[in-house]
Amino acid sequence: MQMTMRWYGSKHDTVTLEEIRQVPGVTGVITTLYDTKPGEMWSRERIHALEQEVEAAGLSVAGIESVNVSDEIKYAGPGRDILIDRYIETLANLGKEGIHLVCYNFMPIFDWTRTELARRRKDGSTVLAYTQEAVDALDPEKLFDAVSAGSNGTVMPGWEPDRLAHIRELFEAYKGIGEEQLFASLKYFLEKIMPVCNEYDIRMAIHPDDPAWSVFGLPRIVTCKKNILRIMRMVDDPHNGVTFCSGSLGTDPDNDLPDMIRSLKGRIHFAHVRNLHFHSRGNFEEAAHLSGDGSFDMYEIVKALYDTGFDGPIRPDHGRMIWGETGMPGYGLYDRALGCAYINGLWEAIGKCETRGIDEIPVWEPKFSD
């Protein structure tokens, strides 16, 4: 695996490349052209300039998160072919510049959804949190306002104002679109882009839906083992792969995360590793990466990645805000750096245990507590 951190670019991120370079074991960043809109073609010049900036700091661009997919491709609108052609051109330009990993998601309208951006935990840190009751009581337009107001002046990924300015029209466009249509749209998209992915060896890594169930009556399909295996089989090309995000798939306690990793062997191209602390089903907050701070057994998650020969980029995911840091919720430096150190420690220990012949496969049991 290659240890990485997400970086939004010097104009948008509160964390610098120089700081990231000092996190032990981190050799690359996962980045994006944050000011591009879905449907906009990325030029080789801009991709090249981004790479040069990253490389000047002693790091590599390990992959792109994300090249966003336009809603019109998802709801199969009349303009989808033009948008897919532009997406293909962007992929070709990335390939020509030596970038071979692209993370994307297929969630209608909204990206990841949380109902609180700064819930205070017992240790004084603040974290992103989710309660189903709060979502059920919300008008989606108000949720957007709340996210905008609580993001410390930064723009939250997936919640870009331009994209969400026309929420009502978007909801209208998705009327009558159910899960089967969304599967069909994804298949159509993947079949169109696979030739360019093969030509330039670009591994597409679909990010799971977060939370892993339908919100606001919109369909969601990247939610469970059955659906993800269906997506892998319906376009059975190794370039059609997955971003394994423990924090997203783990929102549903029925998802056995180590088992999912094992069944997706060879198709996980990118890993997001983080922990959640559950109070009950549909009611959770993000936690430190450490197993003991949340509900997941992080050793088992990392071990499943190790055992299946995972060799792509891995990154810590949303961190807590600690030590007085301010910035984009979930994307401060300090707690994500602790996450890197912890995952690196697990990886080293698992590797050493393996060479010494220590092995056991226990049972997946997420913990619920107050």
Ligand SMILES: [Mn+2]
């Ligand atoms: Mn993720």
